[in-house]
Amino acid sequence: xxxxxxxxxxxxxxxxxxxxxxxxxxxxxxxxxxxxxxxxxxxxxxxxxxxxxxxxxxxxxxxxxxxxxxxxxxxxxxxxxxxxxxxxxxxxxxxxxxxxxxxxxxxxxxxxxxxxxxxxxxxxxxxxxxxxxxxxxxxxxxxxxxxxxxxxxxxxxxxxxxxxxxxxxxxxxxxxxxxxxxxxxxxxxxxxxxxxxxxxxxxxxxxxxxxxxxxxxxxxxxxxxxxxxxxxxxxxxxxxxxxxxxxxxxxxxxxxxxxxxxxxxxxx
Amino acid sequence: xxxxxxxxxxxxxxxxxxxxxxxxxxxxxxxxxxxxxxxxxxxxxxxxxxxxxxxxxxxxxxxxxxxxxxxxxxxxxxxxxxxxxxxxxxxxxxxxxxxxxxxxxxxxxxxxxxxxxxxxxxxxxxxxxxxxxxxxxxxxxxxxxxxxxxxxxxxxxxxxxxxxxx
Numbered sequence: 001x002x003x004x005x006x007x008x009x010x011x012x013x014x015x016x017x018x019x020x021x022x023x024x025x026x027x028x029x030x031x032x033x034x035x036x037x038x039x040x041x042x043x044x045x046x047x048x049x050x051x052x053x054x055x056x057x058x059x060x061x062x063x064x065x066x067x068x069x070x071x072x073x074x075x076x077x078x079x080x081x082x083x084x085x086x087x088x089x090x091x092x093x094x095x096x097x098x099x100x101x102x103x104x105x106x107x108x109x110x111x112x113x114x115x116x117x118x119x120x121x122x123x124x125x126x127x128x129x130x131x132x133x134x135x136x137x138x139x140x141x142x143x144x145x146x147x148x149x150x151x152x153x154x155x156x157x158x159x160x161x162x163x164x165x166x167x168x169x170x171x172x173x174x175x176x177x178x179x180x181x182x183x184x185x186x187x188x189x190x191x192x193x194x195x196x197x198x199x200x201x202x203x204x205x206x207x208x209x210x211x212x213x214x215x216x217x218x219x220x221x222x223x224x225x226x227x228x229x230x231x232x233x234x235x236x237x238x239x240x241x242x243x244x245x246x247x248x249x250x251x252x253x254x255x256x257x258x259x260x261x262x263x264x265x266x267x268x
Numbered sequence: 269x270x271x272x273x274x275x276x277x278x279x280x281x282x283x284x285x286x287x288x289x290x291x292x293x294x295x296x297x298x299x300x301x302x303x304x305x306x307x308x309x310x311x312x313x314x315x316x317x318x319x320x321x322x323x324x325x326x327x328x329x330x331x332x333x334x335x336x337x338x339x340x341x342x343x344x345x346x347x348x349x350x351x352x353x354x355x356x357x358x359x360x361x362x363x364x365x366x367x368x369x370x371x372x373x374x375x376x377x378x379x380x381x382x383x384x385x386x387x388x389x390x391x392x393x394x395x396x397x398x399x400x401x402x403x404x405x406x407x408x409x410x411x412x413x414x415x416x417x418x419x420x421x422x423x424x425x426x427x428x429x430x431x432x433x434x
Contacts, residue, residue: 198337198341201337202330202333202334202337203330203333204333205332205333205336205337206326206329206330206332206333206334207329208333209328209329209332209333210325210326210328210329213315213325213328213329214325216315233315236315240336243336244336244340247336247337247340247341248340251340251341251344252344254344255344255347255348258348259351260351260352
Protein backbone atom coordinates (compact mmCIF):
# COMPACT_ATOMS: atom_id res chain seq x y z
CA UNK A 1 0.00 0.00 0.00
CA UNK A 2 2.63 2.49 1.05
CA UNK A 3 5.72 0.72 -0.23
CA UNK A 4 7.06 3.66 -2.20
CA UNK A 5 5.97 6.43 0.09
CA UNK A 6 8.51 5.62 2.79
CA UNK A 7 6.00 6.12 5.54
CA UNK A 8 7.95 6.51 8.73
CA UNK A 9 7.05 4.88 12.00
CA UNK A 10 7.18 6.68 15.27
CA UNK A 11 10.53 5.06 16.02
CA UNK A 12 11.85 5.93 12.56
CA UNK A 13 11.85 2.48 10.93
CA UNK A 14 10.34 1.98 7.49
CA UNK A 15 7.21 -0.05 7.11
CA UNK A 16 7.90 -3.10 5.04
CA UNK A 17 6.63 -2.36 1.52
CA UNK A 18 4.17 -4.36 -0.53
CA UNK A 19 6.84 -5.45 -2.99
CA UNK A 20 9.07 -7.38 -0.53
CA UNK A 21 5.95 -8.97 0.94
CA UNK A 22 4.85 -10.17 -2.49
CA UNK A 23 8.34 -11.39 -3.39
CA UNK A 24 8.56 -13.39 -0.18
CA UNK A 25 5.03 -14.80 -0.40
CA UNK A 26 5.15 -15.69 -4.12
CA UNK A 27 7.37 -18.82 -3.85
CA UNK A 28 5.09 -20.19 -1.13
CA UNK A 29 1.94 -19.55 -3.20
CA UNK A 30 3.62 -21.29 -6.17
CA UNK A 31 4.66 -24.20 -3.95
CA UNK A 32 1.07 -24.54 -2.77
CA UNK A 33 -0.29 -24.78 -6.32
CA UNK A 34 2.42 -27.14 -7.53
CA UNK A 35 1.77 -29.45 -4.56
CA UNK A 36 -2.00 -29.42 -5.02
CA UNK A 37 -1.73 -30.14 -8.78
CA UNK A 38 0.80 -32.91 -8.11
CA UNK A 39 -1.47 -34.42 -5.45
CA UNK A 40 -4.42 -34.50 -7.87
CA UNK A 41 -2.42 -35.82 -10.83
CA UNK A 42 -0.60 -38.48 -8.83
CA UNK A 43 -3.80 -39.59 -7.07
CA UNK A 44 -5.29 -40.35 -10.49
CA UNK A 45 -2.32 -42.42 -11.59
CA UNK A 46 -1.46 -44.16 -8.32
CA UNK A 47 -3.41 -44.73 -5.13
CA UNK A 48 -4.81 -41.59 -3.52
CA UNK A 49 -2.23 -39.22 -1.99
CA UNK A 50 -2.98 -39.06 1.79
CA UNK A 51 -5.25 -36.16 2.67
CA UNK A 52 -3.45 -35.39 5.95
CA UNK A 53 -0.22 -34.74 4.05
CA UNK A 54 -2.00 -32.23 1.82
CA UNK A 55 -3.52 -30.60 4.91
CA UNK A 56 -0.04 -30.37 6.50
CA UNK A 57 1.28 -28.66 3.37
CA UNK A 58 -1.58 -26.15 3.23
CA UNK A 59 -1.10 -25.18 6.88
CA UNK A 60 2.69 -25.07 6.51
CA UNK A 61 2.35 -22.66 3.57
CA UNK A 62 -0.23 -20.66 5.48
CA UNK A 63 2.06 -20.13 8.49
CA UNK A 64 4.97 -19.21 6.22
CA UNK A 65 2.86 -16.61 4.41
CA UNK A 66 1.53 -15.19 7.70
CA UNK A 67 5.17 -14.64 8.67
CA UNK A 68 6.26 -12.83 5.51
CA UNK A 69 3.18 -10.91 4.37
CA UNK A 70 0.18 -9.26 5.99
CA UNK A 71 -0.43 -7.77 9.44
CA UNK A 72 2.10 -9.85 11.43
CA UNK A 73 4.87 -9.13 8.91
CA UNK A 74 4.03 -5.43 8.90
CA UNK A 75 3.96 -5.22 12.67
CA UNK A 76 7.24 -7.11 12.91
CA UNK A 77 9.16 -3.98 11.95
CA UNK A 78 7.97 -1.99 14.92
CA UNK A 79 7.27 -4.80 17.36
CA UNK A 80 9.99 -7.32 18.21
CA UNK A 81 7.52 -9.83 19.69
CA UNK A 82 5.57 -9.85 16.42
CA UNK A 83 8.87 -10.34 14.59
CA UNK A 84 9.67 -13.31 16.82
CA UNK A 85 6.23 -14.84 16.31
CA UNK A 86 6.76 -14.54 12.55
CA UNK A 87 10.16 -16.20 12.81
CA UNK A 88 8.74 -19.07 14.88
CA UNK A 89 6.20 -19.65 12.12
CA UNK A 90 8.67 -19.23 9.25
CA UNK A 91 11.69 -21.03 10.69
CA UNK A 92 10.10 -23.79 12.79
CA UNK A 93 6.36 -24.42 12.41
CA UNK A 94 6.09 -24.06 8.62
CA UNK A 95 9.19 -26.25 7.96
CA UNK A 96 7.88 -28.95 10.33
CA UNK A 97 4.42 -29.03 8.74
CA UNK A 98 5.91 -28.96 5.24
CA UNK A 99 8.36 -31.77 6.05
CA UNK A 100 5.41 -33.85 7.34
CA UNK A 101 3.73 -33.29 3.96
CA UNK A 102 6.48 -35.37 2.27
CA UNK A 103 6.86 -33.10 -0.78
CA UNK A 104 9.82 -35.05 -2.20
CA UNK A 105 7.88 -38.33 -2.14
CA UNK A 106 5.00 -36.64 -3.94
CA UNK A 107 7.38 -35.10 -6.48
CA UNK A 108 9.10 -38.41 -7.20
CA UNK A 109 5.87 -40.29 -7.77
CA UNK A 110 4.36 -37.55 -9.93
CA UNK A 111 7.31 -36.98 -12.28
CA UNK A 112 8.07 -39.22 -15.23
CA UNK A 113 10.64 -41.91 -14.50
CA UNK A 114 13.61 -40.20 -16.24
CA UNK A 115 12.90 -36.90 -14.49
CA UNK A 116 12.39 -38.62 -11.14
CA UNK A 117 15.77 -40.28 -11.66
CA UNK A 118 17.27 -36.84 -12.19
CA UNK A 119 15.77 -35.61 -8.91
CA UNK A 120 16.95 -38.64 -6.99
CA UNK A 121 20.44 -38.19 -8.47
CA UNK A 122 20.35 -34.65 -7.13
CA UNK A 123 19.31 -35.95 -3.69
CA UNK A 124 22.18 -38.41 -3.71
CA UNK A 125 24.76 -35.76 -4.68
CA UNK A 126 27.59 -34.58 -2.42
CA UNK A 127 26.19 -31.06 -1.84
CA UNK A 128 22.88 -32.60 -0.79
CA UNK A 129 24.72 -34.94 1.57
CA UNK A 130 26.55 -31.99 3.11
CA UNK A 131 23.44 -29.82 3.54
CA UNK A 132 21.30 -32.56 5.07
CA UNK A 133 23.98 -33.55 7.56
CA UNK A 134 22.42 -32.75 10.96
CA UNK A 135 25.50 -30.86 12.17
CA UNK A 136 25.72 -28.69 9.03
CA UNK A 137 21.96 -28.02 8.98
CA UNK A 138 22.01 -27.12 12.69
CA UNK A 139 24.95 -24.80 12.17
CA UNK A 140 23.19 -23.03 9.27
CA UNK A 141 19.99 -22.79 11.31
CA UNK A 142 21.18 -21.81 14.80
CA UNK A 143 24.36 -20.10 13.61
CA UNK A 144 22.27 -17.92 11.32
CA UNK A 145 20.06 -16.91 14.23
CA UNK A 146 23.06 -15.96 16.39
CA UNK A 147 24.39 -13.86 13.52
CA UNK A 148 21.02 -12.16 13.08
CA UNK A 149 20.38 -11.26 16.72
CA UNK A 150 23.85 -10.59 18.13
CA UNK A 151 25.28 -8.45 15.31
CA UNK A 152 24.12 -5.40 13.38
CA UNK A 153 22.37 -7.68 10.89
CA UNK A 154 19.01 -7.23 12.63
CA UNK A 155 19.14 -3.44 12.27
CA UNK A 156 20.40 -3.81 8.70
CA UNK A 157 17.49 -6.14 7.88
CA UNK A 158 15.03 -3.43 8.86
CA UNK A 159 16.75 -0.92 6.56
CA UNK A 160 17.62 -2.87 3.43
CA UNK A 161 14.98 -4.71 1.40
CA UNK A 162 17.59 -7.06 -0.06
CA UNK A 163 18.89 -8.10 3.37
CA UNK A 164 15.28 -8.46 4.51
CA UNK A 165 14.57 -10.90 1.65
CA UNK A 166 17.80 -12.87 2.15
CA UNK A 167 17.33 -13.23 5.91
CA UNK A 168 13.75 -14.47 5.55
CA UNK A 169 14.56 -17.00 2.82
CA UNK A 170 17.51 -18.19 4.88
CA UNK A 171 15.41 -18.60 8.03
CA UNK A 172 12.89 -20.76 6.18
CA UNK A 173 15.39 -22.84 4.17
CA UNK A 174 17.68 -23.46 7.15
CA UNK A 175 14.66 -24.39 9.28
CA UNK A 176 13.48 -26.84 6.62
CA UNK A 177 16.94 -28.40 6.19
CA UNK A 178 17.23 -28.76 9.97
CA UNK A 179 13.86 -30.51 10.21
CA UNK A 180 14.49 -32.98 7.36
CA UNK A 181 17.99 -33.73 8.66
CA UNK A 182 16.46 -34.86 11.98
CA UNK A 183 13.26 -36.71 11.05
CA UNK A 184 12.95 -38.89 7.98
CA UNK A 185 9.57 -38.49 6.30
CA UNK A 186 10.84 -38.18 2.72
CA UNK A 187 13.41 -40.55 1.20
CA UNK A 188 16.83 -39.54 2.49
CA UNK A 189 19.81 -41.26 0.86
CA UNK A 190 22.22 -39.94 3.51
CA UNK A 191 20.77 -41.26 6.76
CA UNK A 192 22.76 -40.76 9.95
CA UNK A 193 22.58 -42.84 13.17
CA UNK A 194 19.88 -42.06 15.71
CA UNK A 195 22.31 -41.26 18.53
CA UNK A 196 24.22 -38.79 16.35
CA UNK A 197 21.02 -36.97 15.45
CA UNK A 198 19.91 -36.96 19.10
CA UNK A 199 23.20 -35.42 20.29
CA UNK A 200 23.24 -32.77 17.54
CA UNK A 201 19.59 -31.99 18.23
CA UNK A 202 20.23 -31.42 21.95
CA UNK A 203 23.14 -29.07 21.15
CA UNK A 204 21.04 -27.17 18.58
CA UNK A 205 18.12 -26.87 21.01
CA UNK A 206 20.53 -25.65 23.69
CA UNK A 207 21.94 -23.07 21.25
CA UNK A 208 18.39 -21.88 20.58
CA UNK A 209 17.52 -21.65 24.30
CA UNK A 210 20.77 -19.86 25.22
CA UNK A 211 20.22 -17.32 22.43
CA UNK A 212 16.63 -16.73 23.66
CA UNK A 213 17.89 -15.88 27.14
CA UNK A 214 20.69 -13.76 25.70
CA UNK A 215 18.12 -11.77 23.69
CA UNK A 216 15.99 -11.44 26.85
CA UNK A 217 18.89 -9.65 28.56
CA UNK A 218 20.54 -7.98 25.53
CA UNK A 219 17.97 -7.26 22.79
CA UNK A 220 19.29 -6.24 19.34
CA UNK A 221 19.98 -2.53 18.74
CA UNK A 222 16.82 -0.46 18.44
CA UNK A 223 14.60 -2.98 20.27
CA UNK A 224 13.10 -1.65 23.54
CA UNK A 225 13.92 -3.73 26.65
CA UNK A 226 10.32 -4.78 27.29
CA UNK A 227 9.87 -6.08 23.72
CA UNK A 228 13.23 -7.84 23.95
CA UNK A 229 12.12 -9.69 27.09
CA UNK A 230 8.80 -10.70 25.53
CA UNK A 231 10.47 -11.76 22.28
CA UNK A 232 13.12 -13.78 24.13
CA UNK A 233 10.52 -15.67 26.15
CA UNK A 234 8.39 -16.27 23.06
CA UNK A 235 11.42 -17.69 21.27
CA UNK A 236 12.31 -19.90 24.26
CA UNK A 237 8.91 -21.42 24.97
CA UNK A 238 7.68 -21.41 21.37
CA UNK A 239 10.85 -23.21 20.28
CA UNK A 240 10.36 -25.78 23.04
CA UNK A 241 6.81 -26.54 21.94
CA UNK A 242 7.74 -27.14 18.30
CA UNK A 243 10.93 -29.03 19.16
CA UNK A 244 9.00 -31.41 21.41
CA UNK A 245 7.10 -32.58 18.31
CA UNK A 246 10.38 -33.18 16.43
CA UNK A 247 11.82 -35.06 19.44
CA UNK A 248 8.67 -37.20 19.63
CA UNK A 249 8.86 -38.12 15.93
CA UNK A 250 12.61 -38.76 16.15
CA UNK A 251 12.11 -41.12 19.13
CA UNK A 252 9.11 -42.78 17.49
CA UNK A 253 11.24 -43.52 14.42
CA UNK A 254 13.90 -45.04 16.72
CA UNK A 255 11.21 -47.08 18.50
CA UNK A 256 9.97 -48.51 15.19
CA UNK A 257 13.44 -49.15 13.81
CA UNK A 258 14.59 -51.11 16.89
CA UNK A 259 11.49 -53.27 17.26
CA UNK A 260 12.47 -56.80 18.30
CA UNK A 261 12.54 -59.22 15.41
CA UNK A 262 12.01 -62.94 15.86
CA UNK A 263 15.41 -64.22 16.81
CA UNK A 264 16.73 -67.02 14.61
CA UNK A 265 17.37 -70.28 16.49
CA UNK A 266 21.11 -70.82 16.73
CA UNK A 267 22.09 -74.38 16.11
CA UNK A 268 25.27 -75.51 17.80
CA UNK B 269 27.28 -72.16 25.11
CA UNK B 270 26.83 -69.62 22.36
CA UNK B 271 23.25 -69.23 23.36
CA UNK B 272 24.10 -68.67 27.04
CA UNK B 273 26.59 -66.00 26.10
CA UNK B 274 23.99 -64.18 24.06
CA UNK B 275 21.43 -64.41 26.83
CA UNK B 276 23.81 -62.92 29.38
CA UNK B 277 24.71 -60.00 27.16
CA UNK B 278 21.06 -59.44 26.38
CA UNK B 279 20.14 -59.47 30.05
CA UNK B 280 22.87 -57.06 31.08
CA UNK B 281 21.92 -54.69 28.26
CA UNK B 282 18.30 -54.81 29.45
CA UNK B 283 19.39 -54.36 33.05
CA UNK B 284 21.31 -51.20 32.25
CA UNK B 285 18.59 -50.03 29.87
CA UNK B 286 16.12 -50.20 32.77
CA UNK B 287 18.45 -47.95 34.73
CA UNK B 288 19.06 -45.55 31.85
CA UNK B 289 15.39 -45.29 30.92
CA UNK B 290 14.49 -44.48 34.54
CA UNK B 291 17.41 -42.10 34.97
CA UNK B 292 16.63 -40.12 31.81
CA UNK B 293 12.94 -39.97 32.58
CA UNK B 294 13.61 -38.94 36.19
CA UNK B 295 15.98 -36.21 35.11
CA UNK B 296 13.50 -34.96 32.54
CA UNK B 297 10.55 -34.99 34.90
CA UNK B 298 12.54 -33.06 37.53
CA UNK B 299 13.33 -30.39 34.95
CA UNK B 300 9.68 -30.40 33.87
CA UNK B 301 8.41 -29.92 37.45
CA UNK B 302 11.04 -27.19 37.95
CA UNK B 303 9.79 -25.40 34.84
CA UNK B 304 6.04 -25.75 35.45
CA UNK B 305 5.81 -25.47 39.24
CA UNK B 306 8.65 -23.13 40.20
CA UNK B 307 8.88 -20.98 37.07
CA UNK B 308 5.29 -20.86 35.81
CA UNK B 309 2.90 -21.58 38.69
CA UNK B 310 4.65 -20.26 41.80
CA UNK B 311 6.79 -17.79 39.85
CA UNK B 312 9.54 -18.16 42.47
CA UNK B 313 12.26 -18.72 39.88
CA UNK B 314 13.17 -16.01 37.41
CA UNK B 315 13.42 -16.66 33.65
CA UNK B 316 16.74 -14.87 33.59
CA UNK B 317 18.53 -13.35 36.53
CA UNK B 318 21.00 -10.57 35.73
CA UNK B 319 23.57 -12.13 38.05
CA UNK B 320 23.76 -15.29 35.92
CA UNK B 321 27.27 -16.09 34.75
CA UNK B 322 27.97 -16.92 31.10
CA UNK B 323 28.83 -20.51 31.90
CA UNK B 324 25.58 -20.64 33.89
CA UNK B 325 23.62 -19.64 30.81
CA UNK B 326 25.31 -22.35 28.75
CA UNK B 327 24.89 -24.99 31.45
CA UNK B 328 21.23 -24.08 31.86
CA UNK B 329 20.66 -24.19 28.09
CA UNK B 330 22.32 -27.57 27.66
CA UNK B 331 20.55 -29.04 30.69
CA UNK B 332 17.18 -27.76 29.59
CA UNK B 333 17.62 -29.14 26.06
CA UNK B 334 18.94 -32.47 27.33
CA UNK B 335 16.14 -32.92 29.86
CA UNK B 336 13.53 -32.05 27.24
CA UNK B 337 14.88 -34.83 25.06
CA UNK B 338 15.45 -37.20 28.00
CA UNK B 339 11.82 -37.13 29.15
CA UNK B 340 10.54 -38.33 25.78
CA UNK B 341 13.50 -40.61 25.04
CA UNK B 342 13.22 -42.22 28.50
CA UNK B 343 9.55 -42.98 27.95
CA UNK B 344 10.20 -44.54 24.54
CA UNK B 345 12.91 -46.71 26.16
CA UNK B 346 10.34 -47.70 28.79
CA UNK B 347 7.93 -48.74 26.02
CA UNK B 348 10.76 -50.65 24.33
CA UNK B 349 11.51 -52.57 27.55
CA UNK B 350 7.83 -53.43 27.98
CA UNK B 351 7.42 -54.84 24.50
CA UNK B 352 10.54 -56.97 25.09
CA UNK B 353 9.16 -58.21 28.45
CA UNK B 354 12.37 -56.88 29.95
CA UNK B 355 10.95 -54.21 32.25
CA UNK B 356 12.12 -54.40 35.86
CA UNK B 357 9.98 -51.79 37.48
CA UNK B 358 11.81 -51.50 40.83
CA UNK B 359 15.14 -51.01 39.11
CA UNK B 360 13.50 -48.52 36.76
CA UNK B 361 12.15 -46.55 39.74
CA UNK B 362 15.63 -46.57 41.24
CA UNK B 363 16.85 -44.89 38.06
CA UNK B 364 13.99 -42.37 38.18
CA UNK B 365 14.78 -41.33 41.77
CA UNK B 366 18.52 -41.01 41.12
CA UNK B 367 17.78 -38.95 37.98
CA UNK B 368 15.32 -36.68 39.79
CA UNK B 369 17.52 -36.23 42.85
CA UNK B 370 20.63 -35.80 40.70
CA UNK B 371 19.06 -33.00 38.69
CA UNK B 372 17.69 -31.32 41.80
CA UNK B 373 21.05 -31.47 43.59
CA UNK B 374 22.94 -30.17 40.54
CA UNK B 375 20.37 -27.42 40.09
CA UNK B 376 20.35 -26.53 43.81
CA UNK B 377 24.10 -26.44 44.30
CA UNK B 378 26.05 -25.77 41.11
CA UNK B 379 23.41 -23.95 39.02
CA UNK B 380 21.76 -21.84 41.72
CA UNK B 381 24.75 -21.18 43.95
CA UNK B 382 27.93 -21.48 41.88
CA UNK B 383 26.66 -20.23 38.51
CA UNK B 384 23.97 -18.03 40.05
CA UNK B 385 21.41 -18.82 37.33
CA UNK B 386 18.59 -17.77 39.62
CA UNK B 387 17.64 -18.36 43.25
CA UNK B 388 14.87 -20.66 44.48
CA UNK B 389 12.93 -17.71 45.78
CA UNK B 390 13.73 -14.03 46.09
CA UNK B 391 13.34 -13.71 49.88
CA UNK B 392 15.70 -12.93 52.74
CA UNK B 393 16.18 -16.39 54.20
CA UNK B 394 16.84 -18.20 50.93
CA UNK B 395 19.23 -20.48 52.85
CA UNK B 396 16.23 -22.35 54.34
CA UNK B 397 14.85 -22.99 50.86
CA UNK B 398 18.30 -24.10 49.70
CA UNK B 399 18.67 -26.53 52.62
CA UNK B 400 15.25 -28.15 52.14
CA UNK B 401 15.78 -28.32 48.36
CA UNK B 402 19.16 -30.02 48.59
CA UNK B 403 18.36 -32.34 51.51
CA UNK B 404 15.32 -33.60 49.59
CA UNK B 405 17.56 -34.14 46.57
CA UNK B 406 20.04 -36.19 48.60
CA UNK B 407 17.19 -38.27 50.09
CA UNK B 408 15.86 -39.06 46.61
CA UNK B 409 19.33 -40.13 45.48
CA UNK B 410 19.81 -42.37 48.55
CA UNK B 411 16.41 -44.10 48.10
CA UNK B 412 17.08 -44.50 44.39
CA UNK B 413 20.55 -45.97 44.95
CA UNK B 414 19.20 -48.42 47.52
CA UNK B 415 16.56 -49.63 45.02
CA UNK B 416 19.27 -50.07 42.37
CA UNK B 417 21.48 -51.86 44.89
CA UNK B 418 18.63 -54.22 45.89
CA UNK B 419 17.87 -55.15 42.29
CA UNK B 420 21.48 -55.66 41.21
CA UNK B 421 21.45 -59.46 41.60
CA UNK B 422 18.28 -60.19 39.76
CA UNK B 423 20.15 -61.47 36.70
CA UNK B 424 19.92 -65.12 37.78
CA UNK B 425 16.13 -65.48 38.11
CA UNK B 426 15.63 -63.27 35.05
CA UNK B 427 17.84 -65.50 33.00
CA UNK B 428 15.87 -68.53 34.13
CA UNK B 429 12.61 -66.78 33.23
CA UNK B 430 13.85 -66.06 29.77
CA UNK B 431 14.91 -69.70 29.33
CA UNK B 432 11.43 -70.81 30.29
CA UNK B 433 9.95 -68.48 27.74
CA UNK B 434 12.10 -69.80 24.91
